[in-house]
Amino acid sequence: MINAVLLDLAGVIYDGEEVVPGAAEAVARLRAAGLPIRFVSNTTRSSKPTILARLAKLGLSVPSAELFTPAEAACDWLRERGRTAHLLVHPDLVSEFQDLPANGGMAVVIGDAGDAFDYQSLNAAFRKLVDGAELLALAPNRTFKDADGKLSLDAGAFVAALEFAGQRQAIVLGKPAPGFFRSALATIPCAAAEAAMVGDDAETDVAGALNAGLGQALLVCTGKYREGDEARFAPAPSATVGDVSAAVDWILARRHGTE
Structure with missing residues (x-):
């Protein structure tokens, strides 16, 4: 069962100054399905207001309380x-x-x-x-x-x-620290085992989330992903998918534990 989703930003939602194709729609689909979202970013070159403004410019209105840095x-x-x-x-x-x-x-x-x-x-x-x-x-x-x-x-x-x-x-203090993932989930609230993480870093996003007790962690092949990343760190991703749109397809198909 999946009752909440944590999303990385760089490489998942945007890549450089461009939104990843389909990312805004993917986020909208999660919201429409009633799944709470938290954005968990390891970006440390930009302040939180700057990140929120960047998301807004890309067509994503994200409340400050949903972004964890x-x-x-x-x-x-x-x-x-x-x-x-x-x-x-x-x-x-x-x-x-x-x-x-x-x-x-x-x-x-x-x-x-x-x-x-x-x-x-x-x-x-x-x-x-x-x-x-x-x-x-x-x-x-x-x-x-x-x-x-x-x-x-x-x-x-x-x-x-x-x-x-x-x-x-x-x-x-950021990913892959278990407390960082759990602090985001605590604001929903949602048990770690009922949450899914989506990221482009097999080590800090994916293995970090699974080591923190999250039930699912998906690796996207955008951003910093390089061929073979899914086999380089343990635990391995729950799934490796093309992009955040494919990740949302995977999550929605399994949110009620039917697959």
């Missing part, structure tokens, strides 16, 4: 624990980290900083870790599909570098 999760974590943030994030994401504790213990927050990744910034973060700061990774993705259509390094390589040098394990 690692930056939001990080801010919640910092406030709950009274920690001060040392940011190693993209300049466009800095606005998300407002009104945080200023005098608590330190936590390094690392996302996809893009060109802001350089020796000076990485070494400054490393020194905070040496001084006892915790390490928060917004997302550990290995790659993303860049504007030129090719894969580029994502934040994961830089997270690994700081883990190695700082001799500490990062606390991951």
